Amino acid sequence: MTDTNIDFSEAAAPLVEKLLAPALEIIARYPAGRERSALLPLLHLVQTQEGHVSPSGVAFCADVLGINKAQVGAVATFYTMYKRRPTGDYLVSVCTNTLCNMMGGQRVYDELSEHLGVGHDETTADGKITFEHAECLAACDYAPVVTVNYDFAIDEATPESAIALVEKLRNGERPAPSRGARLGSLKEMQHQLAGFSDERDGALADGPAGTPTLRGVTLAQQHGVAVANFNPDTPIAKTKPAREGGNTGNEVKK
Template sequence: MTTEEFTPTAAPLAEKLLGSAQEILARYPAGRERSALLPLLHLVQTEEGYVSPAGVAFCAEVLGINKAQVGAVATFYTMYKRRPTGEYLVSVCTNTLCNVMGGQAVYDRLTEHLGVGHDETTADGKITLEHAECLAACDYAPVVTVNYDFTVDQATPDSAVELVDKLAAGERPTPARGARICSLKEMQYQLAGFADPRDGAVGDGVAGAPTLRGVRLAQEHGVAVAGFDPETPITKTKPAREAGALPTPAPAAKADEKADKTAEEKPGRVASVVKAATTAVKAVAGKVEERRHAGQKTEDPQIRTAELRNPTASEPARPGAEAGSPPPANAAEAAGAATSPPAGDGKPAGDSPRTPDPTRGSEEEK
């Protein structure tokens, strides 16, 4: 694909990003290139700082999908910005633990100091402020990140204000831990799957005490994994089986017979539940059929009444149809039926026609 094949909307970005985009596509198997949409959206933000309409068109044309499909993804994830974002995205965690530890107070102080609210950018375009639901650092609560890297742990309103003042002045303070502070566009390049080109980019931050607590406790108490050698390289693929360890496939016919026999002996959990439910339904249906059978007597008066109204159940009972009285099954039932008047239509008393009140006049006079 060349830059000449893009529409006028996407062509300017294609001139700058097509090479990197093709490198991203090469990471995916043939026919699965659509999975590259996420890093492509980050790639677009390296140039514009947000996913613009031109960026949506560029991604759609690179992947051969429509813009609505790209927009659906870009609007779902909060890390894709839909309007211009500052050079530094300052995120304050205001979720449960950080909030309890003062995260909301930090955020409120920053909104007052910067004069912006959530997802808003300062007039100089330097800082965009946002409150985050969770930054996955509860042991350092409350935390503040800059462009998704941890910058201030156990933050206070004063330490947060000090941070944004330095950023506004063009400084890049040393983070509490993690990688060196970079711009949002530089961070998007890393999120697109490319290495940070800056020399010593990860050399500033160090691991904090809560992170190292488990290791230090293990060292103090002599806890270690038996036979563990930290110098042992991690295998990237599954070890190959020895030739003799490979199972010998059974003939097709015998294999099928064995599978059928195994399935019969050990049915799956879902199959067992379905079978039990089917058996129960058939048992109930059998009882109902037995009661409906001609000449079969039943002791249930409700069922006898239904059978008299519609013996074969071939068609619905007609509204208002009179049902015959079921024959009494015993002397007590016969005595009760003789002294009980027929049931009415079951309407509540309030539905009965009211007797006109002569003192209130007729309906026409009202």
């Protein structure tokens, strides 16, 4: 099944030349007979070319895995990280979940939406920004949080800081994020999500936990509550490269 004698359909043809080799590399990470488990990273792989999962992308995944397009479509429509329409260079996500909402996330979302002139899951006319509200981005300690292409771009965001960020992106700048590596394009990020290593400087350079993260521990200590095995100088868990042979675990259910 992983040889190159795959009978690709006409719909898949535009992607075969560029994606067949990396697709076979991804599929080879899975045990024989379980190749279809590669579907999640393969959907990210097709997004490296098109920015979304197009009919060609669906056909390519189906053909290379030997499954049908309905099976691919069922998965691609289940997770928010697989886009069904063309996207901009930057996916700007504003968390409006419980804690971020309490800390002003909805106001950030509303004012940024008005500034950009687009709503949830829409792309600006210049093709630069796709905008969305997001469920919890797992950084509640820094609420409200804005990510760009799934990287934390602004901690403790305000409408003003969010608008300043998108304007820099639209002007071709790559502003330094609050944490982590330099921001990449959405297509570049899809390459990482497909399970290939992140080559950006600083991609794995997490330092000690920040003050907001430690606030609970600090309060506990101030109130004389013992915190077992806690060392504030221990770096927080490093962001691992995507697991070999699989999706990143970051896929979010719709």
